[in-house]
Amino acid sequence: MSGNTLGLLFTVTTFGESHGPAIGAVVDGCPPGMALSEADLQTDLDRRKPGTSRHVTQRKEEDKVEILSGVFEGKTTGTPIALLIRNTDQRSQDYSDILQTFRPGHADYAYHYKYGLRDPRGGGRSSARLTAPVVAAAAIAKKWLHHQYGTEIFGYMSQLGEHVIPFEDEKQIENNAFFAPNAKIIPELEAYMDSLRKAGDSCGARIEVRARNVPMGLGEPLFDKLDADIAHVMMGINAVKGVEIGSGFQSVVQKGSEHGDEMHPDGYASNNSGGTLGGISSGQDLRVSIAIKPTSSILSPKQSVDLEGKPMTVQTKGRHDPCVGIRATPIAEAMLALVLMDHALRHRAQCGDVKVSVRAVPAARPGAK
């Protein structure tokens, strides 16, 4: 109802604001008996946390997660898992004048008109900081999916502003601040970010997320298609303005002879569908791409209005990511994991007894595009 809960059988409800005492999530529906500790959640939280390079916000948060419930003697009990992350480095004075005006392109204005009041400190509830509990919750889903099906989810940056990042090698993704699968391009990306920061400006990015070993049959037609729910959660990430599945908007210019992925006994020949057919997982890798807009909180002055509609100039203070896309890779992975786990449980509930005589086509034939 209120937009703070995701999922149907595996649900995640987040709470908190950027400058409140803490943020967190309540995760419900996790099957019992899975080994779970805080260390399982911390790896992805560390990949997402702020202050880890000069190209992101300099707010320093350790993002140490505490598991408050739902785990007994190191195993999930099947009851709600409450996760807590304390905020420790708030500088609320930076936001003292934002209550009187609105940053162009920021949620400030829409929140104010919807609720009649808002917590302006660090963006309040609209802050990208609220992606931390999502990442923590999704680490549970990633672990369960991997244990059950061998599912692997990984993301990377494929474009930063105008800089397209050619895919070189998956192993390079974790070796740089951008999650770029290409070590050679890092100096170019760094120089671009340095100049942008000096200019007091921001840029957008494109992030790709993939999932391998996705069980077949996930997704509920018609309206809870797997790809519909993926688009839903991806658009739920701060600053996301576009989602593509497989060939996405490129499908517009493809012919049917090109787009339909041929099936051979040794595997699919291509993956334009992005891993779903009719909104149901097809055994191919899931391929999702998201567009992230430039950060609206920038040092360059912009025209806005005050509470009475009078013109005024806004110049954002405080610590901000010159590109929120730089930290978005673990967030996009998290969203995909949450959808997959929810749909895996839903599929199990309705179709767990179905027996099929058709032999499954492998995800990709050797050398497939």
Ligand SMILES: C=C(O[C@@H]1CC(C(=O)O)=C[C@@H](OP(=O)(O)O)[C@H]1O)C(=O)O
């Ligand atoms: C703290 C995080 O990001 C924050 C996201 C954010 C915003 O407006 O979205 C504003 C900044 O907060 P503050 O002004 O308090 O420094 C960022 O630092 C985080 O991601 O953990």
